[in-house]
Amino acid sequence: MASLFSKYEGLAGSLGAVVAAGGRNPFAVVIEKPLSSTVGVIEGRETLLFGTNNYLGLSQSMRAIKAAQAAAEACGVGTTGSRIANGTQSLHRQLERKIADFFHRRDAMVFSTGYQANLGMISALAGKDDYLLLDADSHASIYDGSRLSAAQVIRFRHNDPDDLYKRIKRLDAPDAAKLVVVEGIYSMTGNVAPIAEFAAVKKETGAYLLVDEAHSFGVLGEHGRGSAEAEGVEADVDFIVGTFSKSLGTVGGYCVSDHPELELVRLNCRPYMFTASLPPEVIAATAAALEEMQEHPELRTQLMDNAARLHAGFVRLGLNASQRVSPVIAVTLETVEQAIPMWNRLLELGVYVNLSLPPATPDSRPLLRCSVMATHTAAQIDQALEIFRQAAEDCNVPLSAKETAA
Secondary structure, three states: OOOOOHHHHHHHHHHHHHHHHHOOOOOOOOOOEEOOOOEEEEOOEEEEEOOOOOOOOHHHOHHHHHHHHHHHHHHOOOOOOEOOOOOOOHHHHHHHHHHHHHOOOOEEEEEOOHHHHHHHHHHHHOOOOOEEEEEOOOOHHHHHHHHHOOOEEEEEOOOOHHHHHHHHHHOOOOOOOEEEEEEOEOOOOOOEOOHHHHHHHHHHHOOEEEEEOOOOOOOOOOOOOOHHHHOOOHHHOOEEEEEOOOOOOOOOEEEEEOOOOHHHHOOOOHHHHOOEOOOHHHHHHHHHHHHHHHHOOHHHHHHHHHHHHHHHHHHHHOOEEOOOOOOEEEEEOOOHHHHHHHHHHHHHHOEEOEEEOOOOOOOOOOEEEEEOOOOOOHHHHHHHHHHHHHHHHHOOOOOOHHHHHO
8 A cells, every 4th residue: 555655755865865964954953042143052052043034133132022921911822713713803903004004005914924925915816817927936935825826827037027028928818917926035045136127027017016025024125125115116016925034033924015905815815814813922022023123224234234244255265155145145065965064064163054955946056045144243254254164174165266375
């Protein structure tokens, strides 16, 4: 008789090879105790955290912690229901108003996770007679939303507005609704989307545009509203989706829009309708973190300064770092045989980053994915760079002649 788990035999073999090559499972790391936003205890050692997406360091915000404590004491620790049943408390509506006002939008929906925000909005907006056009490097939540929808799905080349335009023009359905989905910052490589160019294609073709600002919310733009604000095209974006689990340091997702029909989407959005709503303490902590982010724009300045420092250091070392400076900086290695030992050595020396392996990487090469925080100190960044140099040397990863001479 066939086993339900026979489909995982290939995965088991691949994981076994990864563990054998480095001595540990890189996808089961436990942070035994967070000591601060930038340091945690891993395997009993104090470790610099450069793989957490905690861009503004607000996961350790005392303001958010106190708000969560007060909400738990006043409202309990859970709602025990979905948003369309008993799971909407006044705190949920207040947070939706705060998020909508922050983005200067008519309305907002708050989801239990950022994954569910993409899954829910894409599947609810795109129906069987519609077209869904996705960037080829889209996040898994976007692809999963497309599978849940009944729309016809078309992929276009990563960050290529011209290819998007050509694919829309080839459609033999001029009257069909078309939803274009892109991301502000792409989570694997840190690439920033040319949102203004995508907005121009949207306007010329009559499509709708949804931008996932998960990694750009709180990071890009004068006020932290993301890539659309940074490029001055917010009015051309129909839906902005994002998460609270990056810059705000909590958990949850949202969608904001000026379309009045967003209220009807609530009643046709399965990931919103059929899961428990966020507990009061998370809602309160998120609202407090949002206020703190708005009151301290210098956090964004420090974040980008830190990203530039780390990026410049990688370039000096001769490592193949992301072309664009952003809070996500990927170091690309040529082979998996290089990447696994180097990731393990980094952890042993006191730096945690994310290991990404083919086929999950954009160009089938392994990545050491780093994420920077506003709360990293210059000394911590320099220490991490020295550990990268040492790990590369220990693992025989070649550095450029420029660094060797330096």
